[in-house]
Amino acid sequence: MPPNNIHHHILDNLKTAILLVEPNLTVSYINPAAESLLAVSDQRIHGEAITRLFHEQEDTLVKLLDAINNCEAYTKRETVLTLRSGAEITVDYAVTPVLEGQRTSLIIELQPLDRLLRISREEGLLSSQQNSQALIRGIAHEVKNPLGGLRGAAQLLARELSDARLHDYTNIIIEEADRLRNLVDTMLGPHKAPEKQNTNIHEVLERVRQLVEAESDGYLQVIRDYDPSIPDVLGDREQLIQAFLNVMRNAQQALKQDPPEDGEPTVILRTRSMRQFTIGSHRYRLVCRVDIVDNGPGIPEDLRASIFLPMVSGRAQGSGLGLSIAQSILNHHNGLIECKSEPGHTEFSLFIPLEQAS
Numbered sequence: 001m002p003p004n005n006i007h008h009h010i011l012d013n014l015k016t017a018i019l020l021v022e023p024n025l026t027v028s029y030i031n032p033a034a035e036s037l038l039a040v041s042d043q044r045i046h047g048e049a050i051t052r053l054f055h056e057q058e059d060t061l062v063k064l065l066d067a068i069n070n071c072e073a074y075t076k077r078e079t080v081l082t083l084r085s086g087a088e089i090t091v092d093y094a095v096t097p098v099l100e101g102q103r104t105s106l107i108i109e110l111q112p113l114d115r116l117l118r119i120s121r122e123e124g125l126l127s128s129q130q131n132s133q134a135l136i137r138g139i140a141h142e143v144k145n146p147l148g149g150l151r152g153a154a155q156l157l158a159r160e161l162s163d164a165r166l167h168d169y170t171n172i173i174i175e176e177a178d179r180l181r182n183l184v185d186t187m188l189g190p191h192k193a194p195e196k197q198n199t200n201i202h203e204v205l206e207r208v209r210q211l212v213e214a215e216s217d218g219y220l221q222v223i224r225d226y227d228p229s230i231p232d233v234l235g236d237r238e239q240l241i242q243a244f245l246n247v248m249r250n251a252q253q254a255l256k257q258d259p260p261e262d263g264e265p266t267v268i269l270r271t272r273s274m275r276q277f278t279i280g281s282h283r284y285r286l287v288c289r290v291d292i293v294d295n296g297p298g299i300p301e302d303l304r305a306s307i308f309l310p311m312v313s314g315r316a317q318g319s320g321l322g323l324s325i326a327q328s329i330l331n332h333h334n335g336l337i338e339c340k341s342e343p344g345h346t347e348f349s350l351f352i353p354l355e356q357a358s
Helices: 005-012 032-038 060-070 114-160 164-188 201-216 237-257 322-332
Strands: 017-021 027-030 074-083 088-100 103-112 197-199 221-225 233-235 266-279 282-294 336-342 345-353
Touching: 017 032, 027 032, 032 088, 032 103, 060 088, 060 103, 114 164, 197 201, 197 237, 201 221, 201 237, 201 266, 201 282, 233 237, 237 266, 237 282, 237 322, 237 345, 266 345, 322 336, 322 345
Parallel strands: 221 266
Antiparallel strands: 017 027, 017 103, 074 088, 088 103, 197 233, 266 282, 282 345, 336 345
């Protein structure tokens, strides 16, 4: 049931992706919004089975045939569709039967959710980071004041003690007070505002690569996939080195502790530029994206939502501060770190704006 000229004009100008499906489950029409969403042209898909266009985990054909045979509409929320290119998109979609005589066709409306879900996730990350920093600042104030008094009292006590052996105890008090103060300072992240200047992101990554390769003593393979056209970022070189180094060391330590069964421990450093990209609630004309990908064991599912919080670590010897500090540094550069992980593939994506927000 292809649309007539009037309906064709209306559907072509809708922002909602629309597909018309024949009773034999072949596609008779998709509008431009659907062409853009599904990365296919109307002419190319015309007359093809709907399953050639996309499929999902559930049996799409069974549900569509039920809708035709029973003339019942249905809606699905936050469904992941795999396109013919292999890419995945998250959508809400509604299927509406259209009865014309003895013939039932289907109208499928697709609402893309990936951008909305990503913006919501990023805003949640930023909000969580801000809340944790506010909490840490409050704790630092409450802890460092009495620590100063404790340390001062121990120093005064040491001067009054005539027995040199008792100085060991006051020294322990002073050293432990200093250790706690340093821990609180580390949790607070960088002590000074970033001194931003034009910085070549690849020089930063090469410095990080050299440090990690020296530490790994040859057991780690680092593959570089750089886009040389990326312009300089406005950032603090030393702080950016610290942020990338923290993420790289996480990958290095995970691979050393649990190397892959197939192949050698590998980290990929990849840079790309992104246009018209949104970070949180701000849209930037141009953004630098740095991916740090490893083939390690992956991050446990119960830790993935909290890995950027202070004192959260998947390793017994880990401090749980590296990723929190890295995220804080990126936030100071109006950027963000995201992570997706599964066994054999963990990918940290670091985004740094190259333009002012619009």
